[in-house]
Amino acid sequence: MKMHTKDDFYKGLKHGIPIALGYIPVSFTFGLMAVKGGIPVVAAILISMTNLTSAGQFAGMNLIIEGASLIEIALTTFIVNLRYMLMSISLSQKLSNKIPDFKKYILAFGITDEIFAISAVQPGELTSSYMAGLITIPYIGWALGTAMGALTSSLLPPTLQSAMGIALYCMFIAIVVPAAKESKAALVVALTAITISSAFTWIPYINSLSTGWVIIIATIVASSIGAVIFPREEDEYE
Amino acid sequence: MSNVYPALIVMALVTYMIRVLPIILIKGKLKSKFVKSFLYYMPYAVLGAMTFPGILYSTGNILASVLGGAFALFLAYHNQEMIKVAIGGILAAYICQLLL
Numbered sequence: 001m002k003m004h005t006k007d008d009f010y011k012g013l014k015h016g017i018p019i020a021l022g023y024i025p026v027s028f029t030f031g032l033m034a035v036k037g038g039i040p041v042v043a044a045i046l047i048s049m050t051n052l053t054s055a056g057q058f059a060g061m062n063l064i065i066e067g068a069s070l071i072e073i074a075l076t077t078f079i080v081n082l083r084y085m086l087m088s089i090s091l092s093q094k095l096s097n098k099i100p101d102f103k104k105y106i107l108a109f110g111i112t113d114e115i116f117a118i119s120a121v122q123p124g125e126l127t128s129s130y131m132a133g134l135i136t137i138p139y140i141g142w143a144l145g146t147a148m149g150a151l152t153s154s155l156l157p158p159t160l161q162s163a164m165g166i167a168l169y170c171m172f173i174a175i176v177v178p179a180a181k182e183s184k185a186a187l188v189v190a191l192t193a194i195t196i197s198s199a200f201t202w203i204p205y206i207n208s209l210s211t212g213w214v215i216i217i218a219t220i221v222a223s224s225i226g227a228v229i230f231p232r233e234e235d236e237y238e
Numbered sequence: 239m240s241n242v243y244p245a246l247i248v249m250a251l252v253t254y255m256i257r258v259l260p261i262i263l264i265k266g267k268l269k270s271k272f273v274k275s276f277l278y279y280m281p282y283a284v285l286g287a288m289t290f291p292g293i294l295y296s297t298g299n300i301l302a303s304v305l306g307g308a309f310a311l312f313l314a315y316h317n318q319e320m321i322k323v324a325i326g327g328i329l330a331a332y333i334c335q336l337l338l
Binding site (some may be wrong): 014015017018021022037039040042043047048050051052053056057063064066067068070072073076077078081082083084085086087088089090091092093095101104105108109111115116117118120121152159160162163164165166167168169170171172173174176177178179180181185186189190191192193194196197198201202208211214215218219222223224226227228229231232 | 243250259264274284289292303322335
């Protein structure tokens with residue numbers, strides 16, 4: 001049992017490495033922009049350590065720099081991060097029943113798009129050791145990247161740093177493509193979501209919607225289509 | 239500029255509430271077949287929506303992004319591990335940026 005826990009933790013750590021690689025350039029940019037906008041270095045790092053969100057933090061940072069009210073900041077944060085609620089509902093079904101409630105409440109802090117996606121496609125129930133492992137390295141990467149950006153002492157050449165921006169997306173591809181090869185349903189759901197997000201990016205008038213909303217809309221529509229056309233049988237659900 | 243620290247606390251609290259409330263409120267397993275199927279397909283929808291077209295603008299050079307993405311697709315299609323796909327994509331985009 002003990003060995004099992006340790007293995008799960010290491011497995012989580014390993015799965016977290018590509019997430020962290022993708023986080024560093026993004027959080028670096030965050031740190032850089034925050035300090036350029038007048039936010040103290042310590043505050044920029046603290047925002048990353050207490051929020052652990054990409055789009056949400058960037059939106060909040062801009063509002064802070066513009067001198068927005070706390071209500072405005074709260075509402076924007078709420079809207080941009082609302083998709084985490086969907087992910088949290090999904091994880092509530094996937095986390096092992098054996099995990100004590102207080103641990104679940106701590107793990108909830110680590111729900112990000114990437115961490116959710118990796119954990120949601122794991123077979124079977126999720127243990128707290130696996131989740132703790134999965135969250136650890138991306139969390140460190142996120143804080144470290146912010147600190148590096150805030151102190152503008154990046155060790156990476158700019159070209160490599162900008163190329164690293166693709167890491168998260170490659171990771172997404174590594175999850176979706178093998179699944180889509182096996183299951184027509186996963187392929188249809190992913191392609192539907194891609195079509196919707198492309199439409200909201202390029203079609204005039206509707207392309208002004210924020211990324212947070214686009215992801216929510218694409219997720220709800222594509223998953224609903226999947227659930228209606230390819231309903232899952234009881235025993236298939238893990 | 240707003241006062242940073244109250245704003246930081248508000249942002250953190252709002253975000254944490256969003257993440258933790260469903261886990262506090264939903265005890266036990268959901269029964270509906272539609273909901274279960276919906277939740278099962280959700281990661282593929284989220285990932286699809288986040289990947290494209292976002293990937294095109296991920297490196298600061300669309301051509302490098304396209305080539306990096308194409309190489310990642312190739313690796314993923316051949317069932318390579320996540321970390322290899324990620325590093326392969328970064329290297330392809332990096333080399334492309336150096337050559338351009």
